[in-house]
Amino acid sequence: MQSRRAFLATMAASAIVANVSPAVARDLLDLDWADLIPEGDTGQLMEQLRGLGVVQHNQLSTGFEQLEASGVTDAFDGKTVRLPGFVVPLDFSASGVTEFILAPFVGACIHVPPPPANQLVLVSAKKPYVMKDMFDPVEVTGVFGTSSNQTELAEIGYTIMSAKVRLHRP
Template structure:
């Protein structure tokens, strides 16, 4: 039996290992993190709270919020990085079988129905041509792929990052 050199064996094992989890705060520059920590409480009593969400721009930030809530400042070191990040989907586009192929990933559940939304540097546009069946927006996901610093503006919201997903899976209790 031929033995593989240890380095090759280690490399092949690491290739199949999960990437470490990227924390959402890693997507914010230090100054934004500090400003977020010092931010006063914000009211969640917008149009969506009353069930009257009908206009475009529902996730876009309202005027009068602290500046950090509009921040699209990014972390240059994250550009081109392979990451694994957990979050919640906000479906945008789907294929003919109803699987979501593009969605915003947000750091907390309900970000798609509460005001204000996360700042653009806490919204990630996920492109996943393979698609995933999203039956529930409160279903947490792991998304793995290549992150790009790219500002995206959609009717619904603005994002400062795009993630070309290689893998999207529902978070299982055993993952926690």
């Protein structure tokens, strides 16, 4: 009986330390940006954008037209996922950012043309996220969905709602 209690206590402590319940941890999918590109979309335009790096607005010769996406994938709809990326704030206050675009690279939507909609995620944070630096990568964990959204910065193909946001530690 004692070993069962010790096992259960260890499991509970692990869940508290990880801040994720054992059931969620078991069902959590770690995604990469390539997972969001539907089959048949080569992603070559994304590679071209990544090569730009962070540039000043007046250095762009292509303008700020968003690249076309061939579509989105619904393979992860309703699943709890974790995805690393960079924050492009949309709604923020003194307490932090509550709504933002998660982008695959630094400067997307601000210093370079927006990636295709299938490479952008609209995130609604559970708690305001305090940004220290826009160049810091984050990881977002929450319920994933396919949903077309339009902001003044870009068209977005996905959402993660009630997300937990923290610094990404590769």
